Structure formats: C-alpha cells, structure tokens
Amino acid sequence: MQTPPTIQLAAGPRPQAATRIHQSWARCAELDPALLADPNPLPRADLDLRREAHRDLLRLAEPNLGALGALADSAHSVVLLADPSGLILHERGSRSFRDKARRVALQPGVSWAEPQRGTNAIGTALHDGRAVRIHGAEHFLACNSILSCHAAPIFSAAGEILGILDLSCPADDKRDYLLALVQRMARGIADQILGESPLRRLDFRLGRGQEDDTRAILLLDDDARIAGANEAALQALNADWSRLIGTPCAQWIDGPLHTRDAPLHRHDGQPLTGRLVVPPRTPARPAPVARPAVPAATRPKARPLPAPDAISSPLLDQAVRALDAGLAVLLCGETGTGKEVLSRHIHARSAWQAGPFVAINCAALPEHLIESELFGYEPGAFTGARREGSRGLLRQAQGGVLFLDEIGDMPLGLQTRLLRVLQEREVQPLGSDKRVPLEFGLISASHQDLKALVAQGRFRADLYYRLQDMPLHLPPLRARPDLAAFIDESYRALEGRLCADAIDALARHGWPGNYRELFSVLRRLRCQHPGAAPIGVEDLPGDIAPPAPATAGRPGHDPIAAASATPPAYRLDMPRDGEDLPSGDGACGDPEADPGLRALERRAIEQALRASQGNVSRAARRLGIHRSTLYRKLK
Numbered sequence: 001m002q003t004p005p006t007i008q009l010a011a012g013p014r015p016q017a018a019t020r021i022h023q024s025w026a027r028c029a030e031l032d033p034a035l036l037a038d039p040n041p042l043p044r045a046d047l048d049l050r051r052e053a054h055r056d057l058l059r060l061a062e063p064n065l066g067a068l069g070a071l072a073d074s075a076h077s078v079v080l081l082a083d084p085s086g087l088i089l090h091e092r093g094s095r096s097f098r099d100k101a102r103r104v105a106l107q108p109g110v111s112w113a114e115p116q117r118g119t120n121a122i123g124t125a126l127h128d129g130r131a132v133r134i135h136g137a138e139h140f141l142a143c144n145s146i147l148s149c150h151a152a153p154i155f156s157a158a159g160e161i162l163g164i165l166d167l168s169c170p171a172d173d174k175r176d177y178l179l180a181l182v183q184r185m186a187r188g189i190a191d192q193i194l195g196e197s198p199l200r201r202l203d204f205r206l207g208r209g210q211e212d213d214t215r216a217i218l219l220l221d222d223d224a225r226i227a228g229a230n231e232a233a234l235q236a237l238n239a240d241w242s243r244l245i246g247t248p249c250a251q252w253i254d255g256p257l258h259t260r261d262a263p264l265h266r267h268d269g270q271p272l273t274g275r276l277v278v279p280p281r282t283p284a285r286p287a288p289v290a291r292p293a294v295p296a297a298t299r300p301k302a303r304p305l306p307a308p309d310a311i312s313s314p315l316l317d318q319a320v321r322a323l324d325a326g327l328a329v330l331l332c333g334e335t336g337t338g339k340e341v342l343s344r345h346i347h348a349r350s351a352w353q354a355g356p357f358v359a360i361n362c363a364a365l366p367e368h369l370i371e372s373e374l375f376g377y378e379p380g381a382f383t384g385a386r387r388e389g390s391r392g393l394l395r396q397a398q399g400g401v402l403f404l405d406e407i408g409d410m411p412l413g414l415q416t417r418l419l420r421v422l423q424e425r426e427v428q429p430l431g432s433d434k435r436v437p438l439e440f441g442l443i444s445a446s447h448q449d450l451k452a453l454v455a456q457g458r459f460r461a462d463l464y465y466r467l468q469d470m471p472l473h474l475p476p477l478r479a480r481p482d483l484a485a486f487i488d489e490s491y492r493a494l495e496g497r498l499c500a501d502a503i504d505a506l507a508r509h510g511w512p513g514n515y516r517e518l519f520s521v522l523r524r525l526r527c528q529h530p531g532a533a534p535i536g537v538e539d540l541p542g543d544i545a546p547p548a549p550a551t552a553g554r555p556g557h558d559p560i561a562a563a564s565a566t567p568p569a570y571r572l573d574m575p576r577d578g579e580d581l582p583s584g585d586g587a588c589g590d591p592e593a594d595p596g597l598r599a600l601e602r603r604a605i606e607q608a609l610r611a612s613q614g615n616v617s618r619a620a621r622r623l624g625i626h627r628s629t630l631y632r633k634l635k
C-alpha cells in the first residue's frame with residue numbers, strides 16, 4: 001500500500017461543488033492529522049468477526065452486490081459494502097482496479113469514515129445519512145484523487161444506517177447515472193431486510209394501476225401502528241421516520257387495511273394502490289441468495305428451518321410455556337446442536353411471535369462495540385457515533401424475542417450492565433439521561449459450562465441465575481438413540497441412498513460439530529456422488545470411514561491419521577437402550593468439562609487440520625463448524 005509519507009491534501013472541491021462537500025472539508029480540516037495516517041487493514045480474524053456481526057446484512061445484500069459487482073467487473077470499478085462504522089466488509093469487481101484501490105487502502109478491513117480517510121463517499125454518506133458522489137480532487141486526501149466514488153446508505157426499517165454501499169471507479173469516470181444506480185441498489189437491499197420482518201407489510205405506490213418498480217413499504221404491528229418504513233414510503237407520505245414510527249397507519253392512509261388489494265387513499269385524498277402482505281406464522285430462515293451468474297440448476301436450494309422432532313419437541317413445549325410465563329430460557333449444548341434453530345421455533349410458537357426475533361452473537365460483537373450496539377446511544381455520544389444515534393439491539397427486540405447467543409463470551413464488565421437492564425427491564429442509551437422501558441422474551445444460549453465459568457469467576461453468578469429460570473440441555477447428535485435411522489432419512493431427503501455399512505460408519509462418527517457437521521458431510525457426499533447408486537463405506541471421507549484392514553505397513557499409510565479415524569471412543573457417551581439422555585445439569589456436554597469428549601474433539605480437529613494442510617478455513621468447513629469457533633477451540 002502506498003500512501004504519502006506526510007499527509008497531502010487534494011486540490012479541494014471546486015467552488016461550485018455541493019455545499020455538503022465543502023462542509024465535509026471544513027469538518028476534516030479540524031481532524032487530528034494522525035487520524036489520517038497510513039491505515040492498517042484489520043487482521044483477517046478480526047475482519048471475520050466484523051463480517052459475522054453483520055452476516056445478515058451481507059447475506060441480504062448478496063443479490064444486489066452480485067449484480068452491481070458484475071457491472072463493476074466489466075466497467076473497471078469496484079463495489080464495496082461498509083458497516084455502520086465505515087469499515088469496509090466486502091468488495092467485488094474488476095481485479096485490476098481493485099489492485100489500484102488497494103494502493104490507497106480502499107479495501108476490506110479499512111475504515112473509510114471521515115475521521116480516518118477525510119472527505120470520501122463512504123465517510124460523507126455515513127456522516128450525512130445521504131447518498132453522495134465524490135470525484136477526484138473533492139477527496140480530502142491527495143492520494144484519493146485517483147478515485148471517483150458513489151455511496152448510499154442502507155437504512156433499516158426504523159431509519160438506522162445498517163451499512164454503506166459504494167461503487168468506486170477511476171477519477172476520470174464521470175457517468176452521471178452511477179449514483180442513482182447505487183442508491184437504487186442500496187434501497188433494494190433495505191427492502192430485502194424489510195421483507196424478512198415477521199410483521200404485516202403494506203406494499204403500496206402512489207396512483208392506481210400502473211406498475212413501477214418503486215415499492216413503498218410500511219411494516220405494521222398488531223395495532224396497525226407503523227413499525228417500519230422504507231425510503232419510498234417516506235417519499236410517498238412526505239414524512240420522515242421520526243414522524244411515522246409508532247403512529248397509527250390510519251393517520252396516513254385511509255381504507256380497509258385488512259382486505260387485500262383494497263382501494264386506499266393518502267390522507268390528502270391521493271389514490272394509492274396497495275396490498276397487505278401477512279408473513280407465514282412460522283418464520284422460515286430466508287433462502288440463501290442466488291447470484292445471477294449461477295445457473296438455476298446448480299443454485300443452492302433454500303433450506304427451511306428443520307422442523308421440531310421427537311428430540312426437540314418436548315424441549316420446545318417446555319421452553320414456550322416458560323417464555324410465555326415470563327421466564328428466561330437458557331439453552332445449553334455443544335456447537336451445532338440446534339440452539340438457534342430451537343430458539344427460532346420457540347419465538348414462532350410463543351406469545352411474542354408477532355414481534356421480531358433479534359439474535360445477538362455475544363462472541364462475534366467486537367468488544368468495544370458491544371455496549372453501544374446493545375444499549376444504543378444518543379447522537380454524538382462518542383467519537384465515531386452515528387449522527388442520528390442508534391436505538392440499540394435490545395430495543396430492536398421490543399415486543400419480540402431477544403436471543404443472546406454465546407452468552408458465556410460476554411465480557412464481565414458488560415455482564416453487570418446487562419444484568420441491570422434485565423432486572424429493571426429498562427435501558428439507558430449511552431449519552432442519554434432517559435430510561436426506555438423494554439418488553440421482550442429472553443432466550444440465551446451457550447456451548448460453555450456457565451456454572452464452571454461462574455466458579456472460575458469469569459461469569460457473574462447473579463446474571464447466570466437471572467438467565468436460567470428454565471435451563472434446557474440440547475443433547476449432542478451422537479446421543480440420538482435413532483442416529484442411524486436419522487442419518488439414513490436425512491440422506492434420503494437429499495434424494496440419495498446409503499448402504500448399511502456407510503450408515504453404520506456415519507453413526508459411529510463422533511460428530512463434534514453435531515448437526516452442522518453432519519449436514520455438511522451429507523451434502524458434500526451427495527454433491528460428489530450425484531447418481532442413484534447407493535454410497536458405500538469406501539465412498540465416505542477418510543476421517544469417517546473406518547480404516548481398511550490391510551493398510552498397516554503399506555507405503556504412504558499414515559498410522560496417526562488411521563488411528564484418529566478409528567471409532568472406538570465415538571460412542572462413549574451414547575446412551576444404551578432404555579437409558580436416559582444426558583440431563584440438563586448445566587454441564588452442557590462441554591468438551592472442556594469432559595476429558596473423553598475433549599480428546600475426541602482434539603483428535604477430530606487435528607485430523608481436519610492435517611487433511612486441510614493447516615488451512616483453518618478449510619478445516620472448519622470439513623468439521624462443519626464456523627471458522628471463529630475453530631479459532632476459539634485452537635486457542
């Protein structure tokens with residue numbers, strides 16, 4: 001990366017440039033020049049954590065990023081997606097221009113907020129909460145004059161900035177339509193996000209009959225109050241989020257909302273064409289997004305939430321009863337045992353089903369952001385805060401379910417604050433003297449033994465007791481009494497067949513990654529063997545199939561790998577017929593607490609790393625666990 005040794009400012013905005021750009025220069029002139037020094041991209045593992053924290057945004061942005069990326073590729077430019085702090089999470093587009101962009105640190109892992117990179121499209125759009133184009137010398141830093149950038153904020157239904165979409169080209173590229181294109185794509189992403197809401201949705205447009213692709217959307221709560229809106233709705237109703245949210249829809253739109261395709265009118269009499277969309281009561285995980293370039297036949301199929309089965313149904317019933325009675329539910333279980341899946345089912349069946357399901361991965365939130373992300377903040381509460389402040393994730397769960405995943409990873413200092421919020425059912429955003437009442441159902445989950453963490457002083461005992469009104473233990477996959485039949489059925493659901501020896505070998509495997517690992521292995525098998533012929537034990541991956549009997553001493557035979565593929569320990573904690581499944585005593589089947597499991601897990605990890613030549617990402621994929629989980633286990 002080449003940046004000037006001393007800060008050099010660009011020629012500056014033309015006198016006739018927009019006032020916003022002059023204002024941005026004035027702001028940047030007051031910044032400490034040290035903030036503008038050569039930026040270092042975040043290390044890969046930290047960037048992965050930030051991506052994980054914004055995984056929903058990345059997932060929902062995928063189709064538009066794909067479409068814009070294809071255009072950028074052919075137009076010698078790059079498309080970037082930044083998080084609400086201005087940190088670039090993702091890039092697509094022309095390889096040759098990406099290389100140029102990297103010379104000025106326009107790349108994933110670098111923050112382009114104004115305090116870091118001066119006037120620029122990402123930072124200025126973030127500051128103003130509005131789309132902007134910054135050409136060549138309008139950039140504050142001279143080195144960035146090689147760029148012409150177009151950025152637009154992606155808004156949540158409540159008007160918070162969730163990210164910034166940017167298209168950056170060489171400075172001589174002045175195609176006027178690019179800013180409008182980026183803005184349209186950013187709005188498309190925001191609409192995808194609204195489309196995931198479990199609330200009823202009013203889709204409408206001004207006028208009657210004629211189709212156009214600007215779709216105004218309002219989210220409505222059970223009392224037909226406006227709970228969210230997209231930018232097109234703000235324009236159609238001449239309002240902003242602060243005026244709309246929480247007001248009765250009838251204050252803005254006349255007409256029978258409960259009828260589909262009813263004739264509607266804006267309050268000033270303007271006709272509207274609208275349609276009320278009621279989402280299904282059991283929310284399915286949205287379909288993985290297909291990139292336009294992938295042919296339909298090879299696109300990943302949408303995976304609905306696995307239905308409750310004989311193992312999880314009794315847990316589900318207990319949890320729903322507890323949540324509806326105002327108790328906090330704590331789900332314990334190894335990674336991949338379905339804690340999040342179960343919590344989504346609990347939400348869908350509980351009295352909170354009409355409200356949102358807000359999942360927070362406490363392990364994935366960067367520590368310095370957890371407090372502001374959770375509790376929200378007032379405008380200007382701290383350096384780098386969004387101009388309009390933030391409601392915070394706790395308030396986003398209002399009227400629904402808050403799912404605190406990996407709660408054992410929450411830093412001690414924050415545990416105190418969380419406890420107070422949960423006890424008082426009120427939150428005080430950073431920089432505010434007001435307290436906001438909170439109403440939601442609370443589910444927490446941990447793969448760690450929280451009791452042991454309490455004993456080690458790493459988890460507050462009072463918070464532990466506050467979270468575990470109803471502790472439930474999800475058994476590991478290997479403890480399923482019907483494991484062989486379950487594997488057989490699951491492979492049949494992929495339209496494949498397994499021979500008895502393959503089923504037997506699969507049922508003997510330890511499955512440290514549980515359901516996630518099993519389904520990853522089955523899908524991979526099916527992909528490698530698409531035909532109708534049944535899969536035998538010899539077709540299984542080496543770490544699952546038992547070693548062939550005559551291999552010892554053969555040239556190239558790896559006795560360590562073979563030893564780690566032998567299955568004897570795998571059924572150590574497998575209950576025999578008539579025995580109970582492991583009980584919910586808080587131990588959570590945690591490998592840390594069980595030497596047998598720990599050795600098993602260690603061996604599976606070593607084998608996966610060896611088979612992947614030390615590549616952690618590939619090893620994590622083999623194990624069917626997330627990379628951050630594998631890093632944590634390797635610590």
Ligand SMILES: Nc1ncnc2c1ncn2[C@@H]1O[C@H](COP(=O)(O)OP(=O)(O)OP(=O)(O)O)[C@@H](O)[C@H]1O
Nearest residue numbers: 306333334335336337338339340341342447515516
């Ligand atoms: N009973 C089940 N049947 C089939 N698939 C399941 C089941 N439970 C979970 N899965 C699948 O396993 C994967 C992991 O599930 P989930 O994210 O709920 O696990 P988790 O316990 O929350 O994991 P982690 O602790 O790593 O966050 C998902 O792809 C899910 O669809």
